[in-house]
Amino acid sequence: MPIGDSITFGYGEDGGYRKYLDYALKQKDIAFDMVGPEGKSSASFNYKGQSCQYDDNHAGYSGYTIKQQYPIPSWGENGLLEKLKAKNAVKQAQPDIVLLIIGTNDMTANRNLTDCESDLHTLMDYILADLPEDGTVFMGSIPDFTAYGGNAQRVANYNNIVKKVAESYGDNVRFADVHGSLNGEADLQSDKLHPSGAGYEKMGRYWADVIGDYLDETSVPEDPDNPVILYSDFESGLSGWQGRGEASVSRTTDAAAAGSGAAEVTGRTAAWNGIAYALSSRKCPAGMHISVQAQVMQRSGAPVHFKMTMQYGSGSSAVYDTFAEGDAASGQWLTLSAADYTMQDGENPVLYIETDTDRCDFWLDEVTVMKSDGSQIPANYKKGDADHSGTADGRDASALLDWLLTKGGDIYADTADLDVSGALSAADLTLLKRMLMQSEEQHTDEERKAYMTTVREQITTSVPASVLQNAGGKLEHITYFSKTANRDKGANVWLPPGYDSSKEYPVFYVNHGYGGDESAMVSGMGVREIATNLIGSGDAVPMIIVFTNQYSDPAHPQQTGNGQADVPGYDLFVEDLPGSLMPYIESHYPVKTGRENTAVAGFSMGGRESLYIGMKCCGKVGYIGAAAPAPGIFPTRDQFMEHPGVMSKDDMRIDAPYEPYVLMIAGGTNDGMVGSYPEQYHELFSAHGTENIFIPVPGGGHDSSTVIPLMYNFIRCLFKA
Structure with missing residues (x-):
């Protein structure tokens, strides 16, 4: 029914x-x-x-x-x-x-x-x-x-x-x-x-x-003596396996470790976008010993590191336990297995398979989960662990080099033959060194918090005068059609010094205050100057900056001057940015995509909208900043008007897996316009478990005296997590 x-x-x-x-x-x-x-x-x-x-x-x-x-x-x-x-x-x-x-x-x-x-x-x-x-x-x-x-x-x-x-x-x-x-x-x-x-x-x-x-x-009645908890061969369907994040999962006959079918995982925009199966807490209670085995394969053209993880709980309280790993050569099936894994104390266990850093498509087949006495599935060493020590590290590279030179020492071909040629050679040593040098793209909650802590420790409200001089780069004005406003709108695009159209750059969207337009933040707020000097000194990543025009009311091409009437038109920018402006920028400029390469920040109403965008578009934006953000995200009344709000206080949060790399809010101690609202936003995020940084600016007003410290600290930390 x-x-x-x-x-x-x-x-x-x-x-x-x-x-x-x-x-x-x-x-x-x-x-x-x-x-x-x-x-x-x-x-x-x-x-x-x-x-x-x-x-x-x-x-x-x-x-x-x-x-x-x-x-x-x-x-x-x-x-x-x-x-x-x-x-x-x-x-x-x-x-x-x-x-x-x-x-x-x-x-x-x-x-x-x-x-x-x-x-x-x-x-x-x-x-x-x-x-x-x-x-x-x-x-x-x-x-x-x-x-x-x-x-x-x-x-x-x-x-x-x-x-x-x-x-x-x-x-x-x-x-x-x-x-x-x-x-x-x-x-x-x-x-x-x-x-x-x-x-x-x-x-x-x-x-x-x-x-x-x-x-x-x-x-079929459950047999207590039957050790098999799960067996998926994908011969007739997906058997309950689902994609994580942006990943899509489908049954395919294009590849199979055995039989004719396998699960294909595509559309991955991050390493953690893998494939998952929800295990029953009743069948797999805390303390139970299980053995797990799965076959994975990829065709990226290079070795890829796979991980098998158990997730307990969900949202910000989720706990992740990786218990099997291995390196799969391109086009070769790899067995991921754990002979004796102990189920942890946590709700709703989910078994999932992901990659360490790569976002390539991959295939999964022949998954078995069994009650274990520790002996059903033999343990396997991961690729690169040439000496079978249990980890792949620099010692393996040294041992392999020594073996290639002297043919002495204990080296195991099953884990050292990275190019799957059937013989150990210098090519395997090169692949091993490359594998060890690859940086991780997938950040755990602890790593994100550690980065936010590092940023917090470097916060200052004393901005060097030298970074506020001589704005370099090139400013271009563009016009794009806004599907939300149903009209053409403008934006200013800043290209950094040394801009090279053959290279890709992360992108930073800057939002103006009430009554402004795409030119309001171009001068007088220090944005271009700070970016120019920090990029020049190596303290900031080269980036493209887009100065936006937020007002997107389809019924009024221009702001009316009535704040109460104009606010909804500003709130519509949360649709215009991802729906029209971002696609235009991505199709006309060499920008990197993905939340790890996208930032948004603004002043006053633009700060409020940046926070709103950060929550609603959390899958697209990873860095969020707000200088003296205006009230009105949650229902409230200030000295000027009644704000109906666009969400409740309960919704002021950004939960896993979309937690921001950096969320930064600045409020001036002498800001008579927005008062304590910046700090209220900070406190609500903190109360709901969303890590953020609040910068109280001594003597800061509702002007550049608060914007400049925010922009200086924010631009320094962008696109480095």
Whole structure:
């Protein structure tokens, strides 16, 4: 029984995910009957060049929140709980399986997450009361959306609540990561709210895999003497494996360690974007000894270091334990294994496989997780550990060099033959040295905090006069079409001294204060001067700086001068920046992409918008700065106006895996315009576990006296984490 809102109903495409689910279940030879008070028993659609019949019964209601809200939002309808009760839907249908996706409309209404959690419990209590005793509810995470102020972080926060609620019940309620089956905004319709046809198709296939895995698990009684916990050969599907971060996972027959199928991991934008499987705490409790083995392969043309890790918990409280590693030669299958791993004390263990620094596509096959006595899978040494000491380090390079010169010493070809030539040679020594010299790109939470600590220790409010002289570089004015404002907008692009169009540069977006435009921060705020001199002295990374024009109100080409009326137009820049300006810059200038190469900072209203962008676009921006940021991100009233806010205080946070490399806020002690709001932002981030740096500027006002210290400290630390 599919239950939910317009996504379950299938807004924008008749049948939505349900028709693809029907098709996929039939392909798996699973007998089923879709039930629900809406739809009809038979409908059809064209798919794969043929007309396909599907069961259209469901309980999906467009515009519905979890339960009745008062007043009902202007775009909304009613509460799903009340609708199901009025239809007596669950009791009449008596479904064996419920697929529930609800909450998108609660998020567009900017509802408090605590209230949503309570409402989800109320809804679940009702469904379970009317469900057959052996029935099961799968609580699905909601897809990303950007309409109505939606953003990846808020969706992630809500989905964490869904997961928490699901796990608070017994085995007949399970969490299903529908969100993880989709490719973010790329799988949305033009309304930026509902899945596209491709998105619905992915959802349908995902639900079919969830149901198939569930039936496989429950149809055969668990044998306590059977040591096998998990075996995935990918011959008929993904068996519950999912992508992490931006990674996409699909079954392929292009490569296989055994049989004909394997899991292919593509679209990776960071080393930690790998492949994951959620293990059951019931099957793998803390203290259990397990053995794990998996085959991985890549075709990058060079050796790649792989890691097998267990994650416990989620969000900022997640703990990661890497327990197997190895180096895979290009085109060769590598066995990752651990003979005797002890499950740690933590919630919701997730087994995942990633690379150390590379972002290449890779393949996974023949995964086995078994109860262990320490002897089922022999331990293997990782590539590069030429002397089998247990680690690959400089001693291995020395030992291999000695062996090549004298043919003496204990060297093991299984780990020293890095070029997989079948013989040890100078080429292996070169590869080993290169491997040892590669820097890590994936930062742990501890490493990020360590970098923030290093930056904090170097903070100063005494800016050398020498860095405020002689702005160099080249300034270009550009015009781009803003899809958000529905008009052309301007920006100034600063190219650093020695700019070379054949090289790539990280990019720093600078936002102006209220009433300004793309020229407001070009002069008088020290930005170009500081960048010129710090780059010249080697204290800053060469970068491209984009001075923005934030105002993006489609109804008013110019600011009205009425602050209360103009503020929403500034807030729309959170859509214009990633949707129009960034794509223009990336297509016209040689800029590096990715959050590790993207920064945003601003003054006053521009500082507020920089913080807002940092939270909403956390997957695109890794460095965030704000000088004297204006109030209004959360609801408040200052000396000038009432601010309705764009998010609650609870949402003032940036959780893992999108924690910023640097988040820096400066506030002047003599700033009579924004007062204590900069420090309030700092305190809210800190209270929610988001590491940040606050700079109180002695005597600083609402002007360059506060901006310059922020820019000096911020530019020095950019793109170095």
